[in-house]
Amino acid sequence: ILNVEQSPQSLHVQEGDSTNFTCSFPSSNFYALHWYRWETAKSPEALFVMTLNGDEKKKGRISATLNTKEGYSYLYIKGSQPEDSATYLCAPRNAGNMLTFGGGTRLMVKP
Amino acid sequence: DTGVSQDPRHKITKRGQNVTFRCDPISEHNRLYWYRQTLGQGPEFLTYFQNEAQLEKSRLLSDRFSAERPKGSFSTLEIQRTEQGDSAMYLCASSLASRGGYGYTFGSGTRLTVV
Numbered sequence: 585i586l587n588v589e590q591s592p593q594s595l596h597v598q599e600g601d602s603t604n605f606t607c608s609f610p611s612s613n614f615y616a617l618h619w620y621r622w623e624t625a626k627s628p629e630a631l632f633v634m635t636l637n638g639d640e641k642k643k644g645r646i647s648a649t650l651n652t653k654e655g656y657s658y659l660y661i662k663g664s665q666p667e668d669s670a671t672y673l674c675a676p677r678n679a680g681n682m683l684t685f686g687g688g689t690r691l692m693v694k695p
Numbered sequence: 696d697t698g699v700s701q702d703p704r705h706k707i708t709k710r711g712q713n714v715t716f717r718c719d720p721i722s723e724h725n726r727l728y729w730y731r732q733t734l735g736q737g738p739e740f741l742t743y744f745q746n747e748a749q750l751e752k753s754r755l756l757s758d759r760f761s762a763e764r765p766k767g768s769f770s771t772l773e774i775q776r777t778e779q780g781d782s783a784m785y786l787c788a789s790s791l792a793s794r795g796g797y798g799y800t801f802g803s804g805t806r807l808t809v810v
Contacts, residue, residue, distance in 0.1 A: 588737070590737075593735070618798045620798075620801075625803070626803060627698075627699070627786075627800075627801040627802055627803045627804065628738075628786070628801045629801075630798050630799075630800075633798055673737055673738070675737075675798075677798070680751075681726070681790070681792060682740065682743075682751075683740075683798065683799060684740065685730075685737035685738045685739070686737050687735065687736050687737045688736075688737050
């Protein structure tokens with residue numbers, strides 16, 4: 585069982601603030617790192633899939649970076665909006681195509 | 696195709712009763728996964744199928760849990776003699792094995808409350 589840690593567990597920010605979260609994972613047997621966004625009462629939505637050390641991905645105001653050598657990924661949100669409120673999950677994928685999820689970071693953006 | 700659907704969305708049951716949940720994956724996806732999520736935790740892997748074959752089962756899955764995917768399409772997860780500790784969100788996801796790089800598509804989950 586992989587040990588995948590996300591920090592912080594929860595975060596309250598004001599609308600317009602920029603924020604970032606961390607996902608750390610074992611660097612051995614690594615194939616890819618997935619980020620999901622999970623809004624209440626909805627299904628988790630795929631944000632990014634990253635595979636290479638140094639990968640950077642961007643989707644609107646959200647971006648992510650990957651360091652496979654040291655086993656961490658950062659997710660950044662620029663100018664947070666209330667609609668960004670959700671739980672953000674990271675999950676490394678192994679050779680068997682299995683995802684192991686971290687505990688998530690719960691973001692709440694106040695208007 | 697409307698994505699992955701799960702039924703029911705919510706289930707309240709008395710301790711000791713049996714419950715069954717259903718998952719309909721995306722039709723062309725050959726892999727189907729069951730996860731369980733409790734408050735404050737991320738989704739924990741329970742089991743997965745490739746077509747109709749159950750390929751892996753977590754140690755979290757006690758003998759009271761059983762999952763089937765009889766024709767390689769929809770799947771059911773049954774919990775017998777439910778306990779309060781079974782209260783959780785049960786998530787189903789599907790993927791195409793050959794396109795693992797695209798991750799999973801999740802359903803909205805079934806929230807189980809055991810009283």
